[in-house]
Amino acid sequence: MKSDCRTSQFLSRALLAVAVAAGFAFLSAAAFAEVVTARYATGAEVPVSADSFTAADKSVDLTLLGPVEGEELMLVKNTGPNFILGEFSNLAQGQIVALQYSGVTYHFVANYYGGAGRDLVLMRVRLDNLSAAAVQKLSDPLVLALKKSRAEAPFDRPISFRPEDYETGGRVLVDMQASVSNELVNQIGRLGAEVVKDRQTATTLRAWVPFTQLEAVANLQAIQSMSAARPAITHRLAH
Numbered sequence: 001m002k003s004d005c006r007t008s009q010f011l012s013r014a015l016l017a018v019a020v021a022a023g024f025a026f027l028s029a030a031a032f033a034e035v036v037t038a039r040y041a042t043g044a045e046v047p048v049s050a051d052s053f054t055a056a057d058k059s060v061d062l063t064l065l066g067p068v069e070g071e072e073l074m075l076v077k078n079t080g081p082n083f084i085l086g087e088f089s090n091l092a093q094g095q096i097v098a099l100q101y102s103g104v105t106y107h108f109v110a111n112y113y114g115g116a117g118r119d120l121v122l123m124r125v126r127l128d129n130l131s132a133a134a135v136q137k138l139s140d141p142l143v144l145a146l147k148k149s150r151a152e153a154p155f156d157r158p159i160s161f162r163p164e165d166y167e168t169g170g171r172v173l174v175d176m177q178a179s180v181s182n183e184l185v186n187q188i189g190r191l192g193a194e195v196v197k198d199r200q201t202a203t204t205l206r207a208w209v210p211f212t213q214l215e216a217v218a219n220l221q222a223i224q225s226m227s228a229a230r231p232a233i234t235h236r237l238a239h
Contacts, residue, residue, distance in 0.1 A: 036060045036088070038075055043068035049077040055112075055120070056086025062122075064101035071154065073108065076120035083118050094163060096125060096140045109144060109154065111161045123154040123161065134218040139227040145172070146214055166228040171208045174217075175229040180205050184222045191216050 036058055038047035043066075053076055060075065078084055087093060095110045107127045114121030125147060127135050138146070144163040148155040166172045173196075178184060180202055185195050192210045199206035206229055209217050218226055 034058050036075075037063075038073075039063050039065055040068050040073055041065040043070045043073055046074045046077045048075065049079060051078075051080030052082065053078060053080075054085040055088045055091075058088055059090045060088045062097065062099055064099045064106060067101060067104070068106065071124050071157070072111075072114065073122040074115065074119060075110075075122055077115070078118040078120070080118075084112055084120055087112065094140060094144060094161075096127075096143060097122070109140075109161070111159075113160050117160055123159070126153055131215055131219055134215045137218045137223060137225050138214065139225070142166070142172070142174070142214065142226060142228055145228070146211075149211055164228075167211050170211055172211050172214065173206065173229045174209050174214075174226050175199075175204065175206050176226050177204055177224040179203070179222045179224075181222065184220065187220055187222075188217060193217060 034057070036048060038060060039045065040063070055076070062075075076084055091097065091110050093110060093112050097108050097110065099106050099108065107125050108122035109125050110120065111123055112120050114123065125144075127143070129152070130138075130143070130146075134146075135143070141164060145166050147153070148163055149167070154161065171194075180200060185200075185205070188195060188207055188209075191213045193213065194208040196206040196208070207217075214226075217223065
């Protein structure tokens, strides 16, 4: 009888251990799901807090539930000593995202080295002081470089985020998708830009554009998109 009782107790404890382990595994799976859901009502929410987090092979679903306050939103609070591993598949370092609430669009830039230096934060960036054409046509890195050159948020305060510096002698080398014509080349020239002749086709062109004229060039109707190009070493030295 005692043997049966001990066997029953052993089985009960074993089942409890299995249940606890299964519950822990379930919680871990939920905490680090393939799709991380982030809902912000006040801006003080912290969707993920972990001492070791891998963003690679995961995506994030962002939603605003209220007019958030403050300069940034915390997405991943990294409490451990190591950096976040990888990036979300739909949220890269320096990517600008648009979130809407009550008909108002708020823009944020992702920084995987924010907060204490190892956190993923979304920093507020204003795009309503750029022309609609510039917002549509300029790549995110060019938008951020332009914001930095103007000391506009989020670059109006000390932050860990450092966008790549594309400026060379007051100009930036830009690749453009466009309906290229002599008229367009002349328009770009009047804005102080220099077209690189051997990189011009019917639909693309490369030009050195004065950094202060990026927005003006983007406003030209024939241009469809603009992204920073990397000059050859010899060309960089020449300019």
